[in-house]
Amino acid sequence: MRDSLVAAAPMFVDWLAPLAPEVAPPPPPPTVPAPPRPAPPKPLVARVPQPDPAPPPSIAPDEPAPTEPVPDPAPPATTAPSAPPAPPAPPPALIPPSAIQYLVLPDIVYPSTSRRLGEQGLVVVAVLVDTEGVPQQAQVVQSSGFDRLDRAALAGVRRARFRPYTEDGRPMAGWARIPIPFELEN
Structure with a gap:
């Protein structure tokens, strides 16, 4: 019986993961040399044409040399003093709530999802x-x-039309604050 126990004795096995084959790292990407920069363009120098030299006038020994009038040097260009800048336009007035009058009321649509x-x-x-x-x-x-x-609310106010705000009988642009209530009925 002992022989059968020895034959049936547990056997211990350590399972080891197979060694992964060693993978070489990928080769670095080839370096591409940067294209050579073109040389900066050479500055162009224009030749100013020179007038053909005129032969000197023949002068008789007894005649005085002719003199040409010398023009006065041009006065330096002066700029007229510029006008002062125009004052900035005043900001639009704030229209008092009591002065807001509608020609077309704001068309407010309560969003159905809301x-x-x-x-x-x-x-x-x-x-x-x-x-x-x-x-x-x-x-x-x-x-x-x-x-x-x-x-x-923004869309509805943009569709509205207002009676122009006036000061001293002149229509003026101005900011108005428009309250738009969204209330559900109970």
Whole structure:
């Protein structure tokens, strides 16, 4: 029985991972010599044509040499003093809320996604109204906290038309602050 126990004795085997073949690192990329830089162009020197020398006038020994009048040297060029720069145009006025009058009301469209998600809030839009009553620029000065509502307010104010703001009977461009409320009905 002992012989069968020895024959059945456990055998221990250590499994070793086969050695990976040694891989040589890839060869470095071939270095390509930089193309030679072209030599800088040589400066061109223009030859100024010289007038052909005229033969000296023959002068009789008893005659005095003719003299040519010498022109006065030209006075140095002076620049007229430049006019002072024009003062910068005054910034557009801030139109008081009581002076804002609409010819076409802002067409505000409540985004359906915002309605579905329950988004609401107040957007204040600053709009530059030109002398014709047309919005030239519009920007959000107070956000509702929802980008969709802010964009809808900007788009609606840009479609509005205003009665031009006047001071002393003259139409003037100016900034108006337009509050746009987005409120869901309960």
